Amino acid sequence: MVERPGLPCGCWADGSSVARIAVNDPGVYWVTVTDANKCTATDTVFVKGTTCLVGLFAPTAFSPDGNGHIDVLWPMPYGRV
Numbered sequence: 001m002v003e004r005p006g007l008p009c010g011c012w013a014d015g016s017s018v019a020r021i022a023v024n025d026p027g028v029y030w031v032t033v034t035d036a037n038k039c040t041a042t043d044t045v046f047v048k049g050t051t052c053l054v055g056l057f058a059p060t061a062f063s064p065d066g067n068g069h070i071d072v073l074w075p076m077p078y079g080r081v
Contacts, residue, residue: 011031011032011033012029012030012031013028013029013030013031023045023047025047025049026047026048026049027046027047028044028045028046028047029044029045029046029047030042030043030044030045031043052079053078053079054078054079055077055078055079056075056076056077056078057075057076057077057078058075058076
């Protein structure tokens with residue numbers, strides 16, 4: 001959620017003039033606000049996307065005592081499995 005502070009009038013990059021917008025996708029988001037004296041200010045936010053991995057990692061070699069035998073094998077989930 002990106003919110004514009006309590007300024008009297010604003011316009012988001014998508015043309016809306018609501019107090020806040022939900023950001024669901026990466027991209028550039030900006031808002032221009034105008035106060036009662038007709039002074040304007042613009043601010044820009046760059047939202048970077050990320051790829052979250054999901055799965056199960058199972059080690060194929062773990063030998064804490066160095067004898068070459070797998071002593072402990074604990075599969076580890078990552079992400080939302």
